[in-house]
Amino acid sequence: MTSPEDLTRPVPxxxxxxxxxxxxxxxxxGTISSAVVREWARAQGYDLPDRGRIPWHITQAWEQSR
Numbered sequence: 001m002t003s004p005e006d007l008t009r010p011v012p013x014x015x016x017x018x019x020x021x022x023x024x025x026x027x028x029x030g031t032i033s034s035a036v037v038r039e040w041a042r043a044q045g046y047d048l049p050d051r052g053r054i055p056w057h058i059t060q061a062w063e064q065s066r
Contacts, residue, residue, distance in 0.1 A: 020055065028039070032059065032062070032063075034054055037054055037058065037059060037062045040062050040065070041054070041058045041061075044061070045055065046058050046061075
């Protein structure tokens with residue numbers, strides 16, 4: 001039987017799932033970190049700007065190198 005005290009007691013929050021293991025360069029949402037791809041691309045000799053969209057062929061080359 002539920003007592004009046006049970007109805008006023010705060011309910012604890014659900015447990016947090018905790019961090020999961022991710023591959024290098026992957027963000028928490030499963031997308032690729034552009035900073036990691038840019039660093040890799042420059043080390044491979046690709047020329048690309050600091051900002052803006054990373055060309056598809058560079059992203060594909062990075063994924064194939066993993």
